[in-house]
Amino acid sequence: xxxxxxxxxxxxxxxxxxxxxxxxxxxxxxxxxxxxxxxxxxxxxxxxxxxxxxxxxxxxxxxxxxxxxxxxxxxxxxxxxxxxxxxxxxxxxxxxxxxxxxxxxxxxxxxxxxxxxxxxxxxxxxxxxxxxxxxxxxxxxxxxxxxxxxxxxxxxxxxxxxxxxxxxxxxxxxxxxxxxxxxxxxxxxxxxxxxxxxxxxxxxxxxxxxxxxxxxxxxxxxxxxxxxxxxxxxxxxxxxxxxxxxxxxxxxxxxxxxxxxxxxxxxxxxxxxxxxxxxxxxxxxxxxxxxxxxxxxxxxxxxxxxxxxxxxxxxxxxxxxxxxxxxxxxxxxxxxxxxxxxxxxxxxxxxxxxxxxxxxxxxxxxxxxxxxxxxxxxxxxxxxxxxxxxxxxxxxxxxxxxxxxxxxxxxxxxxxxxxxxxxxxxxxxxxxxxxxxxxxxxxxxxxxxxxxxxxxxxxxxxxxxxxx
Amino acid sequence: xxxxxxxxxxxxxxxxxxxxxxxxxxxxxxxxxxxxxxxxxxxxxxxxxxxxxxxxxxxxxxxxxxxxxxxxxxxxxxxxxxxxxxxxxxxxxxxxxxxxxxxxxxxxxxxxxxxxxxxxxxxxxxxxxxxxxxxxxxxxxxxxxxxxxxxxxxxxxxxxxxxxxxxxxxxxxxxxxxxxxxxxxxxxxxxxxxxxxxxxxxxxxxxxxxxxxxxxxxxxxxxxxxxxxxxxxxxxxxxxxxxxxxxxxxxxxxxxxxxxxxxxxxxxxxxxxxxxxxxxxxxxxxxxxxxxxxxxxxxxxxxxxxxxxxxxxxxxxxxxx
Numbered sequence: 163x164x165x166x167x168x169x170x171x172x173x174x175x176x177x178x179x180x181x182x183x184x185x186x187x188x189x190x191x192x193x194x195x196x197x198x199x200x201x202x203x204x205x206x207x208x209x210x211x212x213x214x215x216x217x218x219x220x221x222x223x224x225x226x227x228x229x230x231x232x233x234x235x236x237x238x239x240x241x242x243x244x245x246x247x248x249x250x251x252x253x254x255x256x257x258x259x260x261x262x263x264x265x266x267x268x269x270x271x272x273x274x275x276x277x278x279x280x281x282x283x284x285x286x287x288x289x290x291x292x293x294x295x296x297x298x299x300x301x302x303x304x305x306x307x308x309x310x311x312x313x314x315x316x317x318x319x320x321x322x323x324x325x326x327x328x329x330x331x332x333x334x335x336x337x338x339x340x341x342x343x344x345x346x347x348x349x350x351x352x353x354x355x356x357x358x359x360x361x362x363x364x365x366x367x368x369x370x371x372x373x374x375x376x377x378x379x380x381x382x383x384x385x386x387x388x389x390x391x392x393x394x395x396x397x398x399x400x401x402x403x404x405x406x407x408x409x410x411x412x413x414x415x416x417x418x419x420x421x422x423x424x425x426x427x428x429x430x431x432x433x434x435x436x437x438x439x440x441x442x443x444x445x446x447x448x449x450x451x452x453x454x455x456x457x458x459x460x461x462x463x464x465x466x467x468x469x470x471x472x473x474x475x476x477x478x479x480x481x482x483x484x485x486x487x488x489x490x491x492x493x494x495x496x497x498x499x500x501x502x503x504x505x506x507x508x509x510x511x512x513x514x515x516x517x518x519x520x521x522x523x524x525x526x527x528x529x530x531x532x533x534x535x536x537x538x539x540x541x542x543x544x545x546x547x548x549x550x551x552x553x554x555x556x557x558x559x560x561x562x563x564x565x566x567x568x569x570x571x572x573x574x575x576x577x578x579x580x581x582x583x584x585x586x587x588x589x590x591x592x593x594x595x596x597x598x599x600x601x602x603x604x605x606x607x608x609x610x611x612x613x614x615x616x617x618x619x620x621x622x623x624x625x626x627x628x629x630x
Numbered sequence: 631x632x633x634x635x636x637x638x639x640x641x642x643x644x645x646x647x648x649x650x651x652x653x654x655x656x657x658x659x660x661x662x663x664x665x666x667x668x669x670x671x672x673x674x675x676x677x678x679x680x681x682x683x684x685x686x687x688x689x690x691x692x693x694x695x696x697x698x699x700x701x702x703x704x705x706x707x708x709x710x711x712x713x714x715x716x717x718x719x720x721x722x723x724x725x726x727x728x729x730x731x732x733x734x735x736x737x738x739x740x741x742x743x744x745x746x747x748x749x750x751x752x753x754x755x756x757x758x759x760x761x762x763x764x765x766x767x768x769x770x771x772x773x774x775x776x777x778x779x780x781x782x783x784x785x786x787x788x789x790x791x792x793x794x795x796x797x798x799x800x801x802x803x804x805x806x807x808x809x810x811x812x813x814x815x816x817x818x819x820x821x822x823x824x825x826x827x828x829x830x831x832x833x834x835x836x837x838x839x840x841x842x843x844x845x846x847x848x849x850x851x852x853x854x855x856x857x858x859x860x861x862x863x864x865x866x867x868x869x870x871x872x873x874x875x876x877x878x879x880x881x882x883x884x885x886x887x888x889x890x891x892x893x894x895x896x897x898x899x900x901x902x903x904x905x906x907x908x909x910x911x912x913x914x915x916x917x918x919x920x921x922x923x924x925x926x927x928x929x930x931x932x933x934x935x936x937x938x939x940x941x942x943x944x945x946x947x948x949x950x951x
Contacts, residue, residue, distance in 0.1 A: 183683070185681070185682035185683060186676075186677075186678045186682045186683075186684075186686060187676065187682050188676060188677050188678060188682075189670045189676070189677065191670045191671075191672075191673060191674045191675070191676070192670075192671065192672065192673075192674065194644045194671070195644070196639075196707070198767070200767060201682070213767075215765075215767055215768060217705075217707060217768065217769055218641065218704070218705065218707075218769075219704075219746075219750075219771070220641060220704070220735040220738065221735070221738040221741070221746045221750070222735075223749060223750060223754070224738065224741050224745060224746045224749050224750065225735075225737035225738045225740065225741055226737075228922065228924075229922055229925060230837055230921060230922055230925075232837060232838055232839060233838075233890075233922070233925065236890060237734055237737075237928065240643050240645070240733070240734040240735070240791070241643060242643050242644065242645075243642070243643035243644040243645020243646065243647070243648050243649075243792065244644050244645075244648060246643075246645065287648075287651070291651070291672065292672075305673065305674040305675060305680060306673075308674060309672050309673045309674065310672055311661065311666065311672070311673075314658065314661065321658075322655075322658065325654055325655060325657070325658055326654065326655060328651075328654070329652065329654030329655065332652050332654075333654075336881075339885055340881045340882060340883075340884045340885025340886075340887070341872075341881040341882060341885065342652075343645045343648055343649055343652070343792050344645055344791055344792065344892070346881075346882050346885055346887045347885045347887070349838065349841070349887065350838075350839065351839075351840075354841060354885050354886050354887045355841075355846055355885060355886045356846050358846065358847065440756070441755050441756050444756060445756055445757070445758055446754065446756045446757040446758065447757075447758055447760075448751055448757065448758065448760035448761075448763065449763070450761065450763050450764055450765050451763065451765035451767060451768065452763060452765075452768070453763055453768060455751075455757060457756075544846065546841075547840065547841050549839060549840040550839050550840070551839070552837070552839065571755060577921070578837075579921075579922075582749075582753075584754050584755040584756060586756060613681050613682070613683070614681065615680045615681055618680075618681060618682055619674065622674075
């Protein structure tokens with residue numbers, strides 16, 4: 163018999179649903195974090211409203227106040243256990259900027275290497291462990307098998323290879339940098355340890371293997387997933403928005419580690435700006451029904467609206483956004499994939515399900531970039547950290563996290579203690595778009611009160627594409 | 631018959647779940663002996679029925695032999711899920727330092743929620759100032775951040791931020807074999823190979839603004855203890871375990887950076903701040919040099935250890951009641 167718990171919380175009384183009823187998708191699953199989807203149906207069973215509620219709030223911005231700034235990069239990593247390296251990197255950049263610290267070239271190279279290696283593991287995790295069950299086993303498969311354990315049963319050889327490669331990727335980082343989940347090796351002014359030639363050679367050969375695996379993933383997905391994307395699936399949660407991502411200021415190419423932010427309008431026109439200027443271009447809107455805020459394009463001057471027919475100020479981040487905003491990719495295999503992608507879907511591509519395809523193109527790029535970095539003899543230079551002096555300042559550190567442009571804005575006092583911090587984390591950029599995609603998907607799959615498990619899973623697929 | 635397992639995350643970051651996945655091939659080996667009945671990170675079992683129309687007053691967690699919970703308790707939803715897990719599971723494991731001691735997010739216990747909301751919704755550089763979210767569909771915040779055992783009975787503690795996969799494997803294996811797991815009980819220092827030359831030389835601890843003295847070509851055993859080099863290192867007052875079960879070194883030390891205490895106190899009910907200040911003082915180190923004392927509790931601020939004046943209740947009322 164199923165055990166249940168009596169809940170007396172008055173907040174669960176949905177009397178405001180009126181004559182219709184509310185469907186609760188709770189918790190939203192195979193995502194990183196706590197969210198709930200509430201879909202309101204009217205008397206005739208048509209969708210009249212839907213909301214993606216962000217349910218939790220921890221307060222990192224507040225409780226890092228007063229901490230010595232150089233300690234913050236190993237505190238804010240705990241914002242996300244899937245992408246701690248991203249917060250660790252952005253935070254270190256922000257603290258460096260506050261203190262006016264310079265980072266020796268080898269320190270920067272090691273930082274980028276670790277951040278991109280973390281991207282690799284993240285993409286394997288998302289595609290195979292979280293997203294693939296919907297495509298490989300089907301959106302209507304029983305929930306008991308529609309998961310990674312089901313994939314282990316259905317395709318044991320593939321699953322074993324994926325698990326082994328992801329594990330190897332995690333252990334490569336851990337072996338060199340000490341700790342892979344909640345890292346500590348990046349430090350104010352650089353990196354905590356240099357890379358020896360033996361370490362470089364070992365990582366180089368392992369990363370070649372990862373590149374081969376990335377090529378396999380791409381062709382596997384094209385054959386088994388992307389080739390089967392029919393009109394209905396491509397239309398799932400489809401909305402029209404702008405896009406945000408980092409590009410290299412030299413040539414507009416994709417850059418996950420450093421560069422300028424590029425904000426693109428739905429028509430494809432764009433403006434580039436430095437990290438420090440982010441508040442001129444991005445604002446955050448608050449809704450009473452979500453602890454999470456709703457970033458929007460303030461510089462477009464049109465305000466904020468999540469109306470799916472006439473959105474205002476809405477842009478998206480994460481993989482599809484980065485591939486839309488960049489002019490090209492500086493590594494050959496990923497560039498070839500991008501060209502094929504653009505030929506099929508144009509620029510900017512809008513279909514929400516294409517986030518998955520873009521994610522695997524980025525996987526190829528990340529593997530190629532890591533091999534490039536490990537080929538650079540400068541990466542083993544023993545000088546990896548400059549001594550730093552705490553002082554008053556303000557610094558904005560940014561990187562491209564798997565889930566979007568990650569912004570850490572810090573202010574320090576004369577002792578180098580944190581006065582205040584403002585963060586916009588990757589997933590947050592997509593809170594408004596995810597709400598719109600949920601609405602679109604719900605309206606498309608729920609008609610005349612006909613609700614099935616498969617239909618509700620399709621609504622969740624519209625969220626999962628964003629890898630929140 | 632496979633053992634039924636339910637897993638949940640409360641106030642958390644998912645790092646503990648990633649650490650479970652980092653068992654890698656070991657996980658594939660034990661998988662046939664486990665049957666996951668509920669695990670939101672990987673599986674689509676819902677609280678209120680698979681078509682979202684169940685009774686929202688009855689949160690459904692299927693019965694399981696083993697329950698695993700990561701994260702702390704910060705809001706009403708966390709509390710309800712923790713209680714449902716307790717009711718459905720024979721054995722409940724607190725996974726990770728957020729669940730065992732509050733973890734990093736319990737640092738918020740030194741601030742008031744009013745301050746937090748003011749900063750977040752009205753004082754931020756990028757936010758259009760607005761009233762606090764107040765929708766009845768959002769879970770109400772509790773007075774502070776709680777460790778799991780402040781609200782439900784816990785049978786096994788697996789601290790760590792995140793716990794090393796070796797301890798997760800040991801806990802699972804022991805439960806499958808019907809024995810008590812063998813977990814580390816010493817301090818990080820007891821597992822640290824760095825060279826100690828004796829106390830007395832250092833009078834002040836300094837901030838971590840430059841790398842310690844060491845030869846990168848030489849093993850960790852030839853680097854001098856970081857505390858003896860004058861860096862604040864929480865190794866003496868922190869539970870061992872991050873080094874894993876196969877003779878590795880503590881993980882932060884292996885990257886040549888000092889320990890910050892992520893496994894929580896050596897004894898479950900220890901106080902890392904008091905223990906560390908004691909350890910420094912007994913070594914003749916001036917504790918005034920520690921510029922951020924609350925940070926000594928940065929992983930273990932639940933159980934009423936970190937407290938903002940506004941969160942204190944009038945005398946006679948029980949905290950967190």
